[in-house]
Amino acid sequence: MNFFLEVLIGGLLSGVMYALVALGFVMIYKASGVFNFAQGAMVYLAALSVVGCIEQGAPLWLAIILAFIIMTLFGIATEKFVLRKLVNQPPIALFMATIGLAFFIEGIAPMVFGSDPRALELGIVDEPLPWVMDNWNMVISKFDLVAAGVAGVLVATLALFFQYTRIGRALRAVADDHQAALSIGIPLQHIWAIVWGVAGFVALVAGMMWGARNGVQFALTFTALKALPVLILGGFTSVPGAIIGGLIIGASEKLAEIYIPPVMQDLFGGNFGGIEGWFPYVLALLFLLVRPEGLFGEKHIDRV
């Protein structure tokens, strides 16, 4: 039972890390109805910006501020040079543009900051909490708890931002219908620039947490792969849904990795394992069959 709880808690805390990446997708989707293929690349760019600035002699706090400025400028540039021409185009055109953007970032970021994998020290040690280990013989990492706290604050802030600010309401209006939003005077260009800037900030937070855990390197772009099933479960338009989806995916994949292989081995022989790569996708697929809009996604109804 103790081990089960340890795996469950570890999975939930891993899920928070997935949710951090998924939040960036939600931001863009809420504002433009587009799945931003470049979100993983933005996580990479943000983390590279931080270590790049540190290598140039900036202290961590300044590097974070500079990286935020870089991500904001990137968001504004994306709106100006990529999205502005695509207003009222089908979502697939915007989606294709984000694919191009991903390749652009993956090429340009290492050219500017270098491609060597590097460490990012945030001063939070990824070690087990001694008193939890001593009293309950369970491993719970300080780093994971901090990541959970950061994610909680981020979700609360974003939820309040979308729900209670004028910009947040404008964002939702733009997501529903670009043309209608424009017709009532919502400045689409400003809104998109803001939302890409906010998505850049979310990418910065995710990039710092993932970069501190696994190093800052190209593989940060792969974090987006884990965010997909999270979004399917939580819904593409829900900020709290990203967290809940992340928790479900994190916990279920860890439990599956531990408890399914022995059963498979008993049934079929051979060596099973390494299933957490595909298990979340199967889970998401099953979920799609019963609730296509996700747990918290908006139900889309077309009147005929």
Place this chain on the structure above:
Amino acid sequence: MLSSAAMAAEEQFFPLIDYRVGPYGSNGQAFYGGFIDYLNYVNLKEKGVNGVQMTYEECETEYNNAKGVECYERLKSKAAKSAGPLHTMSTGISYALIDKSAQDKLPLAMMGYGRTDAVDGSVFPYAFPLVTTYQMQASAIVKFIKDKNGGNLAGKKIVYLYHDSAYGKEAIIALEAEASLNKFTLVQIPVAHPGNEQGAQWLKIRQEKPDFVIFWGWGVMNQTALKAAQKVAFPRDKMIGSWWTGSEEDVVPAGDAAKGYMAATWNVSGKQVPVIADIENVVYGAGKGNLQDKTKIGTILYNRGVSAAVLSVEAIRKGQEKYGKGKALTGEQTRWALENLNITDARLKALGATDLLPEIKTSCDNHEGSGKVKIQQWDGAKWVPVSGWIEGNKALIHPLFQASAKQYAKEKGITPRDCSKEK
């Protein structure tokens, strides 16, 4: 006056199917930088091999199999007149090229990677898993652990944590044979690609309480494993990885979590190796260095690139002894040379390349030629060798290659060469 064809024949061409961008670009930059620097070093220092200049052309694969094949097709016509060994630094690309390179008579070098049953040259005349294979490396690691345990592993438990791919699975057969021979318990734990999340695997390792973890990682999986080991308080000096997990790129991003971790290697790091220091003086001094980032000089992967080039150039020398000094070798002639290498410690010392390679003696039935590795330990700033050369259990492992090669020959309808008639 020499004809243009004769002048072209005085250049020994190396087709470099390499990668410097993409997810593993930094690994490729160091390796191929070292490789090219050594070719230039030979040209500058001794005006080529008996007057034959070393030339090369690169083609970027981004570590992508399809692009690797495309690069091969692009470069093979240029390699028709003269060709040094092909080094792809990729098991996947090597597998894709095994049949093609044999048909085109271009020798494929797979130093520490690739198709390992190609050790049996009677079935794979053009494929060379030189220096060491995954299986011999795994066997050597077990031997190292055994020596640390007073020569007895009975009753011990070893976890094999591996990348769930052909690369990771290659060593299983050797570890199972070692477990059976040495009476230790082997627990196999795969990690799905890319391996940037290993929480479940390390909780399982914590539950298993192994004496050692043998680790076959790749890319981000390496740093993640070290961090995850720290998270569950598993001692890093009980973790020993393959050579794909033992470069600076693998440990630096993990910070303090990597301190004490060990990995196999066949080349040491550092500029204390005479040829590495001389390359910096001669090649970079002449402004012909391949790397913009000179801090990579002397790293594990840079030195490995140099070791691959040393071996390749020695093959060219060997081939010229047979086919004529001052003449460039065709792919077919280079194949013969790779199969008749005899690089002794004395020769390595003369080259200033001691500890860049173990002694190597290849033959028709042994395309590996060594099977030895060293174990090195990360002290937080650099890799430090903690063992001498350790050879895997050849008597246990090589029959596995022969059985696999025999099966391959049967499937492909290949009639193996009679190695007793090869010279």
